Amino acid sequence: MLPTPPDEALVAGRWRRGGGAPARSVDPATGRCLATVHAVTPEEVAAAAEAGAQAAADPRWRDLLPHQRARLLHRVAALIEEDAEHLAALQTADTGKALTETRALVASAAGTFRYTAAALETAEDALTPSRGEYLTMSVHEPIGVVGAINPWNSPAASDAQKLAPALAAGNAVLLKPAEWTPLVSLALGRIVTRALEERGLPTALLAVLPGPGRVVGDAIVRDPHVGKVAFTGGTATGRALARTAAEKLMPVSLELGGKSPTIVLADADVEQALAGVMFGVFSSTGQSCVAGSRLFVARPLYDDFVGALAERAGTLRVGPGTAPGTQVAPLVHPAHRDRVAAYVGLAREEGARVLCGGAAPEGPEYEGGAYYLPTVLDGLPHDSRACQEEIFGPVLVALPFDDEEDLVRRANDTVYGLACGIWTRDHRAAWRIARRIDAGTVWINTYKQFSVSTPFGGTKASGLGREKGRDGIRAYQRQKSLYWGTATTPLPWAG
Numbered sequence: 001m002l003p004t005p006p007d008e009a010l011v012a013g014r015w016r017r018g019g020g021a022p023a024r025s026v027d028p029a030t031g032r033c034l035a036t037v038h039a040v041t042p043e044e045v046a047a048a049a050e051a052g053a054q055a056a057a058d059p060r061w062r063d064l065l066p067h068q069r070a071r072l073l074h075r076v077a078a079l080i081e082e083d084a085e086h087l088a089a090l091q092t093a094d095t096g097k098a099l100t101e102t103r104a105l106v107a108s109a110a111g112t113f114r115y116t117a118a119a120l121e122t123a124e125d126a127l128t129p130s131r132g133e134y135l136t137m138s139v140h141e142p143i144g145v146v147g148a149i150n151p152w153n154s155p156a157a158s159d160a161q162k163l164a165p166a167l168a169a170g171n172a173v174l175l176k177p178a179e180w181t182p183l184v185s186l187a188l189g190r191i192v193t194r195a196l197e198e199r200g201l202p203t204a205l206l207a208v209l210p211g212p213g214r215v216v217g218d219a220i221v222r223d224p225h226v227g228k229v230a231f232t233g234g235t236a237t238g239r240a241l242a243r244t245a246a247e248k249l250m251p252v253s254l255e256l257g258g259k260s261p262t263i264v265l266a267d268a269d270v271e272q273a274l275a276g277v278m279f280g281v282f283s284s285t286g287q288s289c290v291a292g293s294r295l296f297v298a299r300p301l302y303d304d305f306v307g308a309l310a311e312r313a314g315t316l317r318v319g320p321g322t323a324p325g326t327q328v329a330p331l332v333h334p335a336h337r338d339r340v341a342a343y344v345g346l347a348r349e350e351g352a353r354v355l356c357g358g359a360a361p362e363g364p365e366y367e368g369g370a371y372y373l374p375t376v377l378d379g380l381p382h383d384s385r386a387c388q389e390e391i392f393g394p395v396l397v398a399l400p401f402d403d404e405e406d407l408v409r410r411a412n413d414t415v416y417g418l419a420c421g422i423w424t425r426d427h428r429a430a431w432r433i434a435r436r437i438d439a440g441t442v443w444i445n446t447y448k449q450f451s452v453s454t455p456f457g458g459t460k461a462s463g464l465g466r467e468k469g470r471d472g473i474r475a476y477q478r479q480k481s482l483y484w485g486t487a488t489t490p491l492p493w494a495g
């Protein structure tokens with residue numbers, strides 16, 4: 001039984017109902033309303049930013065030593081772990097995702113707080129070589145207030161990926177969840193508030209501000225107190241946000257969309273590749289920025305491999321995220337399911353053969369749910385919209401290739417550059433191709449595996465900047481250079 005979901009916003013250190021329009025958070029497996037969450041208003045964003053700026057400058061926070069801030073992060077991790085089952089159930093209810101996945105995402109959120117705490121304790125400022133009679137140093141300082149704007153697909157993990165380093169860096173954070181899925185961020189907000197209160201720290205160090213992107217997100221980006229925005233979401237939104245930020249000359253980090261290639265060379269371990277390709281595109285029901293949605297298979301293998309893939313994709317268990325064994329859960333929202341279906345309709349018009357799926361599943365158990373079957377398409381030209389645009393659903397486009405040059409050219413022939421998978425036993429070929437692919441992450445004989453210590457981000461229209469890794473904290477700090485005179489001889493103009 002799911003405990004009552006949180007429905008209040010966290011503004012200027014206080015939990016309260018937002019002053020804006022109500023929005024229903026709906027379970028995509030059933031259409032049942034989970035909670036009604038009121039958006040905050042632009043005035044409430046301004047109040048949160050103002051209180052955040054004061055909290056960031058409060059000596060109780062500002063003067064904490066890194067290992068003391070690290071203790072706060074460890075406490076947040078422990079509270080997430082204590083509440084893990086509830087957070088996973090909440091995320092499954094709000095996003096539709098399978099429980100197996102949301103449990104892993106919650107565990108990774110706790111892991112991100114712990115890793116970041118450890119990275120914070122071992123981060124060092126540098127003494128830099130100097131030629132004159134002075135000591136030169138490069139030190140890192142908090143930005144003050146930062147905005148963290150997230151999409152709906154993996155709230156627990158994406159929230160932790162921004163909150164942990166931004167707090168570690170000494171900032172206050174304004175977190176904006178996506179309209180469809182605010183509940184996990186609100187629950188995480190409760191956890192962070194509790195950890196702050198236990199330590200006597202200002203609760204305004206975190207605000208959780210639900211509401212529409214064009215109103216609440218935009219107000220965060222424009223607020224004069226906000227000195228950086230970390231954004232994860234669609235490329236068009238990221239571009240618009242970066243334009244606004246440019247007016248303020250404010251740094252942004254952008255984790256955006258993808259249309260990632262998965263490549264199966266002729267010598268691949270076919271069983272391993274089949275499993276990996278399916279997991280890469282159909283897990284999370286394809287609602288993953290790194291979904292391996294363009295499949296390139298060496299021509300001699302193509303018919304057998306794609307045939308076997310379509311057959312197996314047709315046997316994946318489609319069902320509610322709460323059912324044990326579910327492999328393909330509902331999409332996040334009926335409107336998103338309709339968008340995915342429209343893309344498959346478009347692909348048909350563009351000449352695609354639908355090898356499996358291509359429709360919503362039928363049966364009383366799927367009624368009211370935003371389900372769509374795993375779908376494999378082929379026969380499309382590479383410049384078709386279904387090959388080039390991010391569908392963000394369980395839809396794979398298969399393409400044969402003849403030689404490495406042709407493969408690399410087409411794999412890179414997209415506006416995106418987020419990820420790539422290569423399946424082969426030939427380590428030299430894997431290395432050559434991996435180095436020529438224009439993407440932020442390349443997986444070889446595996447796919448969609450993540451480590452918090454490994455930086456993540458995109459190239460081209462997939463984004464700017466990197467999250468995670470030891471340097472993840474630095475992305476939320478400003479660098480300052482200090483020159484400390486040690487002159488024993490008079491300065492040039494000394495009398």
Ligand code: NAD
Nearest residue numbers: 150151152177178213214217218233234237255256257289
């Ligand atoms: P979206 O761009 O529509 O929304 C993302 C967030 O931005 C939401 O919170 C939204 O309310 C907010 N927003 C919308 N307009 C805004 C504006 N004008 N100013 C400020 N904020 C605004 O994306 P989505 O549909 O929620 O998520 C799906 C997209 O996210 C996909 O393109 C996916 O690839 C991408 N994504 C990328 C990564 C990554 O790490 N690269 C991870 C997950 C999802």
